[in-house]
Amino acid sequence: MSRLPTRPETPLDVLGIGNAIVDVLAYAEDALLEELGLVKGAMTLVDEERIEALYRRMGPAREVSGGSCANTVAALAGLGGRAAFIGRVKDDEMGKVFAHDIRNAGVLFRSRPASDGPATARCLVFVTPDAQRTMQTYLGACVELGPQDVEEELVAAAAITYLEGYLWDRPEAKAACRKAAAIAHAHGRQVALTLSDPFCVRRWREEFRALVEREVDILFANEAEITALYETTSFDEALQQVRREVPFAALTRGAKGSVVVRGEEVHVIDAAPVARLIDTTGAGDLYAAGFLRALTLGLDLGACGRLGSLCAAEIIQQFGARAERPLGPLLDRLR
Amino acid sequence: MSRLPTRPETPLDVLGIGNAIVDVLAYAEDALLEELGLVKGAMTLVDEERIEALYRRMGPAREVSGGSCANTVAALAGLGGRAAFIGRVKDDEMGKVFAHDIRNAGVLFRSRPASDGPATARCLVFVTPDAQRTMQTYLGACVELGPQDVEEELVAAAAITYLEGYLWDRPEAKAACRKAAAIAHAHGRQVALTLSDPFCVRRWREEFRALVEREVDILFANEAEITALYETTSFDEALQQVRREVPFAALTRGAKGSVVVRGEEVHVIDAAPVARLIDTTGAGDLYAAGFLRALTLGLDLGACGRLGSLCAAEIIQQFGARAERPLGPLLDRLR
Numbered sequence: 001m002s003r004l005p006t007r008p009e010t011p012l013d014v015l016g017i018g019n020a021i022v023d024v025l026a027y028a029e030d031a032l033l034e035e036l037g038l039v040k041g042a043m044t045l046v047d048e049e050r051i052e053a054l055y056r057r058m059g060p061a062r063e064v065s066g067g068s069c070a071n072t073v074a075a076l077a078g079l080g081g082r083a084a085f086i087g088r089v090k091d092d093e094m095g096k097v098f099a100h101d102i103r104n105a106g107v108l109f110r111s112r113p114a115s116d117g118p119a120t121a122r123c124l125v126f127v128t129p130d131a132q133r134t135m136q137t138y139l140g141a142c143v144e145l146g147p148q149d150v151e152e153e154l155v156a157a158a159a160i161t162y163l164e165g166y167l168w169d170r171p172e173a174k175a176a177c178r179k180a181a182a183i184a185h186a187h188g189r190q191v192a193l194t195l196s197d198p199f200c201v202r203r204w205r206e207e208f209r210a211l212v213e214r215e216v217d218i219l220f221a222n223e224a225e226i227t228a229l230y231e232t233t234s235f236d237e238a239l240q241q242v243r244r245e246v247p248f249a250a251l252t253r254g255a256k257g258s259v260v261v262r263g264e265e266v267h268v269i270d271a272a273p274v275a276r277l278i279d280t281t282g283a284g285d286l287y288a289a290g291f292l293r294a295l296t297l298g299l300d301l302g303a304c305g306r307l308g309s310l311c312a313a314e315i316i317q318q319f320g321a322r323a324e325r326p327l328g329p330l331l332d333r334l335r
Numbered sequence: 336m337s338r339l340p341t342r343p344e345t346p347l348d349v350l351g352i353g354n355a356i357v358d359v360l361a362y363a364e365d366a367l368l369e370e371l372g373l374v375k376g377a378m379t380l381v382d383e384e385r386i387e388a389l390y391r392r393m394g395p396a397r398e399v400s401g402g403s404c405a406n407t408v409a410a411l412a413g414l415g416g417r418a419a420f421i422g423r424v425k426d427d428e429m430g431k432v433f434a435h436d437i438r439n440a441g442v443l444f445r446s447r448p449a450s451d452g453p454a455t456a457r458c459l460v461f462v463t464p465d466a467q468r469t470m471q472t473y474l475g476a477c478v479e480l481g482p483q484d485v486e487e488e489l490v491a492a493a494a495i496t497y498l499e500g501y502l503w504d505r506p507e508a509k510a511a512c513r514k515a516a517a518i519a520h521a522h523g524r525q526v527a528l529t530l531s532d533p534f535c536v537r538r539w540r541e542e543f544r545a546l547v548e549r550e551v552d553i554l555f556a557n558e559a560e561i562t563a564l565y566e567t568t569s570f571d572e573a574l575q576q577v578r579r580e581v582p583f584a585a586l587t588r589g590a591k592g593s594v595v596v597r598g599e600e601v602h603v604i605d606a607a608p609v610a611r612l613i614d615t616t617g618a619g620d621l622y623a624a625g626f627l628r629a630l631t632l633g634l635d636l637g638a639c640g641r642l643g644s645l646c647a648a649e650i651i652q653q654f655g656a657r658a659e660r661p662l663g664p665l666l667d668r669l670r
Contacts, residue, residue, distance in 0.1 A: 027659060027661065058439065059440070060436040060439050060440040060657055061436060062659070063398035063432065065395065093429060100395075100396070101396060102395070104393065104394050104396075105394070275610075275611070276610070276611070278659070279659075318653075318654070319659050324654050326362065
């Protein structure tokens with residue numbers, strides 16, 4: 001493995017800005033999804049009344065801290081990276097769970113919990129027999145996230161500021177992202193974005209197009225998201241367009257692996273083997289974690305993709321997007 | 336598989352009475368257990384201050400409904416059995432989680448949540464690399480459980496009332512068990528007891544000895560518990576004593592399988608195969624569920640032991656003692 005030229009040392013590898021959510025995961029038959037009118041595989045925003053009604057119909061569940069970007073920084077810390085997170089919870093029981101889990105994963109998290117207003121966000125995750133996940137999110141306290149939460153000191157300290165596309169659904173959160181991107185670039189740092197969800201991409205396509213062309217240094221997307229962004233059904237067509245418009249992108253394709261492009265460089269990475277597929281929740285989040293960890297270690301792009309694949313394979317063999325077992329040993333498997 | 340003579344039809348197969356607990360499970364190195372002074376493999380009762388201090392030191396966790404007896408009735412319902420549960424929670428977030436999970440597992444649970452007093456019980460479960468679990472329990476709202484919670488109607492309706500030995504640690508809960516046992520026998524029903532934990536057995540050995548001789552129709556115990564009960568280091572010695580003193584017992588031995596004795600009948604059952612051992616939390620609880628389900632279906636004792644083993648094998652391949660995937664298909668594997 002060759003190493004890239006050493007970049008300037010920063011106190012943090014990655015700062016994540018995202019929704020602070022506790023996932024509520026339960027097994028569900030496809031018939032239940034149909035009966036409840038859920039769009040399989042998607043993330044749908046719902047209000048408090050709807051989330052309560054859906055929860056009443058959901059099977060026995062388990063609570064695991066979540067949030068796409070939060071999952072990524074938690075895993076990055078589990079791989080030995082130096083990570084921080086900005087996101088809003090309330091000072092209720094689930095808010096304490098979220099804060100405990102991300103801090104004890106080794107992530108710097110100093111956003112203060114709200115003492116009033118909506119509850120800590122929850123995401124009901126229905127896991128079908130095919131291991132696909134269908135998500136219904138009540139944003140709760142996340143709606144408070146805004147530019148006031150973006151500390152210049154943290155952004156300046158991080159080599160990469162990592163944003164989740166889901167934030168575009170709230171104007172104040174979007175403003176927080178724009179502020180963070182401006183600070184990062186002013187300090188010579190990089191900005192990474194994950195497109196989050198194909199439905200989210202369709203809601204904000206034009207904005208995302210402008211954003212990835214002008215403000216994003218590293219783009220993460222899965223096949224459904226990148227083809228939605230470029231309004232095509234062909235992965236290869238989307239890939240060619242990415243190469244023209246984005247300096248650096250990692251595109252994931254589930255069992256087909258991933259493709260990493262940076263300028264002239266193109267790497268096609270196989271998915272890592274999976275013994276028992278349980279729940280795809282967090283596959284993309286953990287891919288990004290492995291990728292960013294390898295990148296900030298200065299490893300080559302092929303290694304970045306391979307560590308991403310190993311992390312994704314690990315997380316889909318369990319329920320939820322926070323690793324039950326230490327991720328550190330995956331680094332050894334790169335060799 | 337031969338069937339036992341049909342017993343009188345009852346509205347419920349099993350009524351469980353136990354502590355209503357939410358488990359907080361996290362991976363932990365053995366060094367952390369040592370540092371925190373925890374007794375590996377045991378369940379230790381702690382106060383609120385201690386549980387908070389331990390939680391602060393615990394790694395990123397996941398919340399899964401628990402409670403030994405509650406796990407058993409939830410799994411029994413998952414296997415198609417008709418189950419009810421009596422236990423106390425508070426009307427806080429974790430209490431709602433517990434109630435949701437047990438009800439949506441299909442268990443009748445009508446104990447009203449406390450509106451004041453201590454919080455819903457939590458059990459911190461430290462899962463070491465060897466998949467062993469070490470538990471620290473804050474009983475919280477469970478200390479309110481007493482004879483007033485035992486509804487005669489429910490006990491009379493159940494073929495078997497299943498009690499957990501852990502209840503002996505609280506005088507009021509013990510009184511609830513004695514009341515339930517008296518009602519059950521007055522209605523011609525059976526009483527089952529699990530010894531729960533070897534330390535619990537040592538605390539209450541004389542009472543448990545008297546109880547299993549006089550009031551218990553079906554005894555569940557693992558090797559550590561049954562040898563603690565009879566103050567021997569030899570499993571076989573304990574087995575011979577059980578045969579003299581208890582009409583019906585199922586004794587589990589981890590990877591060595593289980594031994595079922597009823598009068599002259601003795602069955603030695605192998606453990607079911609396990610592909611990837613993750614967390615032994617709930618192994619005994621799920622064994623009891625499978626066993627009781629087969630028993631109330633009228634299956635023979637060998638089948639009872641085998642379904643117990645299959646359920647135990649299923650639960651130790653995941654985190655927590657509530658099944659992530661449907662248990663129903665295990666019944667088909669009996670054939």
